Amino acid sequence: AEVAWVRIEGVGEVEYLSIYGKEEGVIDYEEEQFLSWMEEESDGSWLWRMTLVRVTRGMAGLYQCQVLLEDEPVSTRQVLLAVLDPSKVEHSTKYVITKQGGNITLDCTDFEGEDVNWTRLGDKSVVQSGKHLSLIRVDRSDSGIYICSLSGGSKTISLLVEHVPTITPTKPTISQYPGYPSSLSCQVTAVPVPAVSWYRLGSPQGPTMIKSQGDLSMVIDEYRDGRMTSRLIFSNVTQEDYGQYSCNATNMMGQVFATVQLVFSPTPVLTDSSKECCLTGGLLWIVVAAFIVLYSPL
Numbered sequence: 001a002e003v004a005w006v007r008i009e010g011v012g013e014v015e016y017l018s019i020y021g022k023e024e025g026v027i028d029y030e031e032e033q034f035l036s037w038m039e040e041e042s043d044g045s046w047l048w049r050m051t052l053v054r055v056t057r058g059m060a061g062l063y064q065c066q067v068l069l070e071d072e073p074v075s076t077r078q079v080l081l082a083v084l085d086p087s088k089v090e091h092s093t094k095y096v097i098t099k100q101g102g103n104i105t106l107d108c109t110d111f112e113g114e115d116v117n118w119t120r121l122g123d124k125s126v127v128q129s130g131k132h133l134s135l136i137r138v139d140r141s142d143s144g145i146y147i148c149s150l151s152g153g154s155k156t157i158s159l160l161v162e163h164v165p166t167i168t169p170t171k172p173t174i175s176q177y178p179g180y181p182s183s184l185s186c187q188v189t190a191v192p193v194p195a196v197s198w199y200r201l202g203s204p205q206g207p208t209m210i211k212s213q214g215d216l217s218m219v220i221d222e223y224r225d226g227r228m229t230s231r232l233i234f235s236n237v238t239q240e241d242y243g244q245y246s247c248n249a250t251n252m253m254g255q256v257f258a259t260v261q262l263v264f265s266p267t268p269v270l271t272d273s274s275k276e277c278c279l280t281g282g283l284l285w286i287v288v289a290a291f292i293v294l295y296s297p298l
Contacts, residue, residue, distance in 0.1 A: 025212030
């Protein structure tokens, strides 16, 4: 079985945006606008997600999540996307993206009264008083959640400053015994949304890009406030899997990578996910974002 995201163009007409199959992995047909990935949940199920990059009014319309058998949809769920005029939408949290080195003023003039204070989440001290918060020559350290408040209420603004991605491996070296599951992971911080990929190192032909297929899969946790985590999952480690891997992140600001290695362990290393994997009874559960569930024997 396969899962796909499509956009409905008309009666009987669809545009395929992305598709996932166990052998081919994830294929994005419009990478500059739509990014899809499989995300593993804590209960062992999988979510089929799609992110729309820099939403425009032209993206409004009807989208469909499909489960495919032999290229034919057997189950679908539709999502209607409406793109609204930002000036007419009330947000509990407002997101602001700005370029590094520029100046920006955060606005809180929609509150009545003069006694307005600005604070930053995680810091109780008042950053500035007044309905405007001016930040000069911003850099990454200025990114964060700012709160303007007075006795009548508060408003939250999440400021994201564009910057080259940074990558931090969760653990630079992972050990595992053959025949057991394992995973490599890296935490990525970047604005705007980065494209994350994994490469196998050490080949005479040079780095080889990895795709989700067979016992190997890649998942990305939800991108939020400029951060995400990417994981390379081995459902059954073999001798050929041992070696160095590269986690790469790219956005319009630049590209970076970090290396992680998988090494032999003389004894099995059992994590909570490993134990859960061993108790699944040989079933792979895929839960798509529209909460469609299917299963197939491995």
